[in-house]
Amino acid sequence: MIFLSFAVRNLRRHWFRSLLSVIGIVIGVAAIASLGIMGNSINLLAANLISNVGDTIVVTPHTAVGGTFAGDPRTAVDATLSSRQVDEIRRAASPNRVIPVLQGADEVEFGRGESGYAQIIGLDPEDIPILLDVAAGEYRENQPGALVGTNLAREYDLAPGSRITIGGTDLRVAGVLAERGFAVDINPDYAIVVTEDWYTGHFGTRSGNGYAIAIIRVGDIGEIDAVKEAVETQLNRREDVVDIIDSRDVLGQYQEIYAQITVFLIEIGGISLLVAVVNILNVMYIAVTERVSEIGIMRSIGVLRRDILKIFLYEAAILGATGSAVGGAISAVAGYAASVAAVEVFTAGTTFGEGFAVFNPAAVGFIVFGMVFGIGTSILAGLYPAWKAAHLLPVEAMRHA
Amino acid sequence: MNGEPIIRFEDVSKVYSLPAGAVVALDHVSLTVDAGEFIAVMGPSGSGKSTLLNMMGCLDVPTSGKIYLSGKEISGMSDDDLTRLRRDHIGFIFQQFNLIPLLSAVENVEFPVILTAGREESRRRATEVLRAMHLDDALFSHKPGELSGGEQQRVAIARALANDPDLLLCDEPTGNLDTKTGTAIMDLLAAENRRGKTIVMVTHDPRVAGYARRRIQIVDGRLV
Numbered sequence: 001m002i003f004l005s006f007a008v009r010n011l012r013r014h015w016f017r018s019l020l021s022v023i024g025i026v027i028g029v030a031a032i033a034s035l036g037i038m039g040n041s042i043n044l045l046a047a048n049l050i051s052n053v054g055d056t057i058v059v060t061p062h063t064a065v066g067g068t069f070a071g072d073p074r075t076a077v078d079a080t081l082s083s084r085q086v087d088e089i090r091r092a093a094s095p096n097r098v099i100p101v102l103q104g105a106d107e108v109e110f111g112r113g114e115s116g117y118a119q120i121i122g123l124d125p126e127d128i129p130i131l132l133d134v135a136a137g138e139y140r141e142n143q144p145g146a147l148v149g150t151n152l153a154r155e156y157d158l159a160p161g162s163r164i165t166i167g168g169t170d171l172r173v174a175g176v177l178a179e180r181g182f183a184v185d186i187n188p189d190y191a192i193v194v195t196e197d198w199y200t201g202h203f204g205t206r207s208g209n210g211y212a213i214a215i216i217r218v219g220d221i222g223e224i225d226a227v228k229e230a231v232e233t234q235l236n237r238r239e240d241v242v243d244i245i246d247s248r249d250v251l252g253q254y255q256e257i258y259a260q261i262t263v264f265l266i267e268i269g270g271i272s273l274l275v276a277v278v279n280i281l282n283v284m285y286i287a288v289t290e291r292v293s294e295i296g297i298m299r300s301i302g303v304l305r306r307d308i309l310k311i312f313l314y315e316a317a318i319l320g321a322t323g324s325a326v327g328g329a330i331s332a333v334a335g336y337a338a339s340v341a342a343v344e345v346f347t348a349g350t351t352f353g354e355g356f357a358v359f360n361p362a363a364v365g366f367i368v369f370g371m372v373f374g375i376g377t378s379i380l381a382g383l384y385p386a387w388k389a390a391h392l393l394p395v396e397a398m399r400h401a
Numbered sequence: 402m403n404g405e406p407i408i409r410f411e412d413v414s415k416v417y418s419l420p421a422g423a424v425v426a427l428d429h430v431s432l433t434v435d436a437g438e439f440i441a442v443m444g445p446s447g448s449g450k451s452t453l454l455n456m457m458g459c460l461d462v463p464t465s466g467k468i469y470l471s472g473k474e475i476s477g478m479s480d481d482d483l484t485r486l487r488r489d490h491i492g493f494i495f496q497q498f499n500l501i502p503l504l505s506a507v508e509n510v511e512f513p514v515i516l517t518a519g520r521e522e523s524r525r526r527a528t529e530v531l532r533a534m535h536l537d538d539a540l541f542s543h544k545p546g547e548l549s550g551g552e553q554q555r556v557a558i559a560r561a562l563a564n565d566p567d568l569l570l571c572d573e574p575t576g577n578l579d580t581k582t583g584t585a586i587m588d589l590l591a592a593e594n595r596r597g598k599t600i601v602m603v604t605h606d607p608r609v610a611g612y613a614r615r616r617i618q619i620v621d622g623r624l625v
Contacts, residue, residue, distance in 0.1 A: 002512070002515050002516075006503070009503050010503065013503060293499075294501055294502075294503075297499045297500075297501060298501070298512075299460075299484065300458070300460060300487060300493050300499075301487070301488065301493065301512065301513045301560065302484055302485065302487050302488020302489070302513050302516055302564075303484070303488075303516065304481055304484050304485075305480060305481070305484070307516075393461075394460045395455050395460040395461045398460070398495075398499070
């Protein structure tokens with residue numbers, strides 16, 4: 001205990017220097033922990049945004065570039081799946097359900113003089129209830145009408161019964177779809193969903209009657225690989241005509257990207273902590289140099305090497321612990337604020353951010369990690385100066401008196 | 402520590418390797434110090450007096466030869482063993498007092514005691530020796546920088562005596578003090594010797610050396 005109190009007194013003796021070291025650690029720990037929390041929140045949010053479609057395989061026409069997943073902007077070239085290809089997919093994927101999707105865009109009038117281009121999705125009426133949920137109104141197979149995406153409905157104040165005009169053709173809004181987020185298959189939140197018959201009747205041969213994608217709903221998730229393999233064998237025998245991905249691939253890609261973002265953010269925090277640790281090393285080294293004669297005196301009156309080591313390690317640990325405690329507290333607040341801001345940016349225009357819990361055990365984990373890392377690295381930084389102090393020859397050290 | 406001489410040097414040499422060449426600080430020194438002696442080591446500057454004292458205090462090791470403390474050869478001892486030997490059996494008194502500036506007078510004295518005893522016991526013993534050194538109680542809480550030279554040396558002697566050592570090693574104990582204070586300090590040391598402490602003192606002041614009962618002259622690292 002005498003050595004601990006000795007360490008405290010030494011730190012107090014040079015309180016300004018100690019304060020600066022602590023501030024360095026505070027910044028480092030706060031950076032690591034709050035950036036970690038932010039990265040974690042983005043991860044959580046991404047997991048929340050990506051629809052839970054673990055049983056989905058998406059087949060897209062093969063394009064020379066891109067083609068990794070449907071959301072890749074490079075796949076937006078004029079390539080479609082023909083009815084014959086869809087039939088082949090059906091045969092290969094049997095007995096699983098195959099949902100071919102028509103996708104196009106047209107000018108839409110929303111009433112009250114508002115108009116704009118919107119994505120139009122054409123689906124077989126039987127497939128609609130399987131793929132989509134209706135939040136307001138109801139969908140009836142034999143009743144013509146359009147289902148509008150939730151964001152489109154909110155933006156143009158559409159409700160069941162509203163009337164819209166697609167490319168000059170008047171249509172009644174039958175229902176508003178539930179929010180779906182970034183799905184691997186289709187993203188109807190800003191789109192208008194119509195029946196396949198209406199779509200082909202409206203667009204005629206303009207779209208070549210080709211399907212943008214075909215969605216396979218696999219009943220047994222364990223069969224996903226087998227189904228993919230079957231479609232691959234059936235269609236890509238001679239050359240690649242389709243790309244086949246499943247939602248796990250996409251989720252995996254997203255998770256990898258967000259995990260990398262988190263690691264990158266923590267590394268940035270780590271660099272600032274590293275700077276703080278170098279500062280501690282410097283401060284401790286100066287402290288040893290200044291106190292060489294004092295160390296010599298202590299050694300001459302019977303203080304063991306390990307006790308000298310303790311004094312300096314205690315000093316480094318106190319600096320690290322104080323900085324980490326304050327840094328941890330700050331990062332709890334700053335990490336929360338940064339996460340809220342990040343969530344707001346990422347979910348702008350949607351309702352996904354509402355009621356989203358920023359803090360979870362992983363976020364607390366990042367704070368603890370930051371603090372432990374701060375204390376650990378501080379002690380490590382103190383190790384060399386402390387070792388040097390402990391191994392000074394008493395007779396040499398006392399010459400500095 | 403009885404029977405055996407408290408210190409025995411057998412053909413001890415110390416050579417420092419410096420960039421300018423080797424410097425022989427001690428040259429084949431053999432000597433014996435018996436328990437209860439009061440010895441003054443005298444000689445000109447650079448003659449090897451302090452090296453001799455550092456060897457006796459296990460602060461330095463010889464290049465060749467053997468040193469026995471109370472019959473035990475010290476060259477084979479670990480750093481920890483030598484440190485414990487200093488703590489329990491040897492008290493140092495320096496010309497520059499060498500008090501720890503961060504600690505008060507009483508804390509300086511209890512510091513070597515607290516390494517082995519409890520806080521209360523350490524404080525009790527520190528108070529006792531400080532009073533024996535005639536230091537005013539009011540000065541106990543003062544830092545070394547707030548004390549006069551004589552007061553600092555009293556604290557330093559109290560620290561050296563706190564663990565009740567067998568041997569006191571003094572390096573110019575009055576070198577930084579005026580004559581009157583120096584005399585008072587020497588009276589204290591003489592009293593400790595009468596109480597049974599063995600004292601080896603380096604000095605070049607013949608008046609101070611007069612307190613000793615045996616004198617050793619050292620020139621160019623050799624006893625003469």
